[in-house]
Amino acid sequence: VLAMRERYGCWIALGLHPIYLDRHLDDHLGLLDAALAAHAPAAVGEIGLDFYLPELDPARQEALLAEQLKLARKHGLPAVLHVRRSVDRVLKHLREQKVECGIAHAFNGSEQQAQAFIRQGFKLGFGGAMTYSGSRRIRALAASLPLSSLVLETDAPDIRPEYARDMPNEPFQLARFVELLAELRGMEVAPLRRALRDNTLAALALS
Numbered sequence: 001v002l003a004m005r006e007r008y009g010c011w012i013a014l015g016l017h018p019i020y021l022d023r024h025l026d027d028h029l030g031l032l033d034a035a036l037a038a039h040a041p042a043a044v045g046e047i048g049l050d051f052y053l054p055e056l057d058p059a060r061q062e063a064l065l066a067e068q069l070k071l072a073r074k075h076g077l078p079a080v081l082h083v084r085r086s087v088d089r090v091l092k093h094l095r096e097q098k099v100e101c102g103i104a105h106a107f108n109g110s111e112q113q114a115q116a117f118i119r120q121g122f123k124l125g126f127g128g129a130m131t132y133s134g135s136r137r138i139r140a141l142a143a144s145l146p147l148s149s150l151v152l153e154t155d156a157p158d159i160r161p162e163y164a165r166d167m168p169n170e171p172f173q174l175a176r177f178v179e180l181l182a183e184l185r186g187m188e189v190a191p192l193r194r195a196l197r198d199n200t201l202a203a204l205a206l207s
Helices: 003-009 018-023 028-039 058-077 088-096 111-119 134-144 171-185 189-203
Strands: 043-050 079-086 100-107 122-126 150-151
Touching: 003 079, 018 043, 018 058, 028 058, 028 134, 043 058, 043 088, 043 100, 058 088, 079 088, 088 111, 111 122, 111 134, 122 134, 122 189, 134 171, 150 171, 150 189
Parallel strands: 043 079, 079 100, 100 122, 122 150
Antiparallel strands: none
16 A cells, blocks of 8 residues: 555555454554554545454454544544445444544445434445446435535445446546436536545545
8 A cells, every 4th residue: 555655646544454354463453553653644444344244253343443443533534434234333433433534435325324424524435336227225325415425436446337347447437437426416527526526635634
């Protein structure tokens, strides 16, 4: 990640992802704490809970999330969240740790849960899943939620769009995603693009 920032000049996030739970050792939280201080990332992430994969121990995931949210608060950083079949539990930890800035990546919850994230100060990420014609709930939320609460993302190389299922997702797909979102919201592309950029900067406390 640090090499990527050096090469491309991009903003980065550092965190312990729940999917790799079996690789995270007790001293990794201390290493993360030191890395956040030394490297000044834009966010702590991607962190969160994944209750879809049965092999990932829920209690250990929650303990890891709570500690990383404490680090986000300690370093004054937003959190980029992995939230998979775990929206209410993630929201509980955000409230308990008083973390009030960041992005709920690949949002796939209900409107009520979306509003709860918004009240907590978080933006909601939409991307490849929105391109599927069968994703009616996600499309409805993308069309109706306050524009100020949305950001676009790819999750490259994952969450491949419907029109390119046989190839890895890449950041250039954002150009297609913004066109689709403009269509769903009945907006022109240019002002939507500007608004989404502003939202992203605000979500990462960069503006």
